[in-house]
Amino acid sequence: MEQWLVQSLVLGLKMFLIVNGLLIAAAYLVYFERKISAWIQNRVGPNRVGPLGLFQSFADVFKLYLKEDIIPTLANKGFHAIAPVISIGIAIAVYAVIPFGEYFYLGGEKVYLSIAPHINVGLLFILGMSSVGVYGLTLAGWSSNNKYSLLGGLRSSAQMISYELSMGLSLIGVLMISGSLDLMQIVQAQNGGHWNIFFQPLGFIIFLVSAFAETNRTPFDLPEAEPELVGGYHTEYSGMKFGLFFLAEYVNMVTACAMMVLLFFGGWDVPFLYEMLGLEEGSVLRALVQFSVVVGKMIPFLFLFIQTRWSLPRFRYDQLMSLGWKVMLPLALANIAITGTIMMIFN
Amino acid sequence: MNIEKNTEKQRLNFWEKIYLPEIARGLGMTFVEMFKPKVTRQYPEEVWNPTGSYRGRPVLVLEEDGERCVACGLCSRVCPALAIEVAAGETEKTKERYPIKFEINMLRCIYCGFCEEVCPEEAIVMSKDYDLVFEKQEDAILDKDQLLIPMAQLQDRLEFLRQYRR
Structure with a gap:
């Protein structure tokens, strides 16, 4: 077969797997969110649909599809319809550059475990895309012609812009250590247990807090603060349009966790694991193990995201802003200075 | 200061x-x-059995020789939600009056228990029924056949009333 045909087939397959895998993962995150919230509150949680309630999320999605799609009379219909698409589209587009492992050889063809491997601006692409994601929420708020939606949309834009700054700056320390914006190389630089978390603990904490703000999760879920804003930016959405916002939130959560694993926790690196299992470079099995290591490392962070939601109250808006600008930003800058100084001394 | x-x-x-x-x-x-440990009760499988003090669906007490009710209409009069409708009839027995028609509209009933309190014959009492489901509004209007419950099933409530009613 022609080489370009094989390559495009493999690419298409990878995209299909990643998009569907993500949506299913998001659906199951909703299930686990409900389960964990129930356990924390000494309840049982969904347990009716299927064994242990495992099909609950599919039932939920099915219900969302069947629901009436209401568009407010005075809404800007075009933008109202496109906002959820932007939200979920951007959330998924980030996965073009996120690697879940290195590569394996399939019939002499080198297959990478990411859609666009070795993109030399990978990290910038993720940061840029997550800033575009705010358009989805802001447009949703603006086009709904509802004061609560508008407030939610404005809050989300202000919040995301504030925390993007400290998020980006917190990653500069990582970049200084690995010397690359390519996620694959960042992970390879951490090989053998030299994980960035040991060199960048402050950077990690700043990134973690900013990630909570970026994904609009409690304690920073002001854009959809129920007691104040009804539903925030998605007040006027129903049916699967609302479902798309919902899925986008969870996909963003997965993205944040993937970034934490890749940037701070060594990605697929586990010291001595691959040598002990005797997996050669380029074998399918090694790629599979790498993939499961990445996913396995993501699970504790996903759990942290969910548990935090059911443990902490919401910040007040001025507290959120003062935390972002007066604490996170100076700390991130200090982190860069400290990292730079230490690197100067030791080199 | x-x-x-x-x-x-x-x-x-x-x-x-x-x-x-x-x-x-x-x-x-x-x-x-x-x-x-979890506190959830798996409802349809694990049914909760209330004590005698529970005020569920109001029912009429059925003795061996018929209902206790003498159709005085006090329950209907006291009902704050106007849920009870009684029509009286006469018989040849020692207890001369009986209800020809006794209807409780369960969509109106607020489970206050006033009917039970006011009843001179202890003929209408609150039962333990709490899972009431109706598919039509008409179904929610319970007639005499649906309201009459044998006395044996209402012992808990009757004992409770004997103990605490003034």
Whole structure:
């Protein structure tokens, strides 16, 4: 077969797997969110649909599809319809550059475990895309012609812009250590247990807090603060349009966790694991193990995201802003200075 | 004036002000909570049996020789939601009156128990039925056949009333 045909087939397959895998993962995150919230509150949680309630999320999605799609009379219909698409589209587009492992050889063809491997601006692409994601929420708020939606949309834009700054700056320390914006190389630089978390603990904490703000999760879920804003930016959405916002939130959560694993926790690196299992470079099995290591490392962070939601109250808006600008930003800058100084001394 | 100040500076020490240790403590607390016994009752499988003091669906007491009700209409009169409708009839027995028609509209009933309190014959009592489902509005109007319950099934409530009713 022609080489370009094989390559495009493999690419298409990878995209299909990643998009569907993500949506299913998001659906199951909703299930686990409900389960964990129930356990924390000494309840049982969904347990009716299927064994242990495992099909609950599919039932939920099915219900969302069947629901009436209401568009407010005075809404800007075009933008109202496109906002959820932007939200979920951007959330998924980030996965073009996120690697879940290195590569394996399939019939002499080198297959990478990411859609666009070795993109030399990978990290910038993720940061840029997550800033575009705010358009989805802001447009949703603006086009709904509802004061609560508008407030939610404005809050989300202000919040995301504030925390993007400290998020980006917190990653500069990582970049200084690995010397690359390519996620694959960042992970390879951490090989053998030299994980960035040991060199960048402050950077990690700043990134973690900013990630909570970026994904609009409690304690920073002001854009959809129920007691104040009804539903925030998605007040006027129903049916699967609302479902798309919902899925986008969870996909963003997965993205944040993937970034934490890749940037701070060594990605697929586990010291001595691959040598002990005797997996050669380029074998399918090694790629599979790498993939499961990445996913396995993501699970504790996903759990942290969910548990935090059911443990902490919401910040007040001025507290959120003062935390972002007066604490996170100076700390991130200090982190860069400290990292730079230490690197100067030791080199 | 002696105003007591209560600022954040005074209330929190350094470690509390940087949030993170306290957040970790809170997370630990919720984590421990996850493994405690659950309080949920799996309802349709595990049915709750209320005690005699429970005020469920009001029912009429059925004795061996017929209903206790003498159709005095006091329950209908006292009902704040106007849910009860009684029509009286006469018989040749010693107890001369009986209800020809006795209807309770369960969409109106507020389970206040006034009918039971006011009844001179202890003929209408609150039962333990709480899972009432109706598919049509007409179905929610219970007639005499649906309301009459044998006395044996209402012992808990009758004992409760004997003990606590003034």
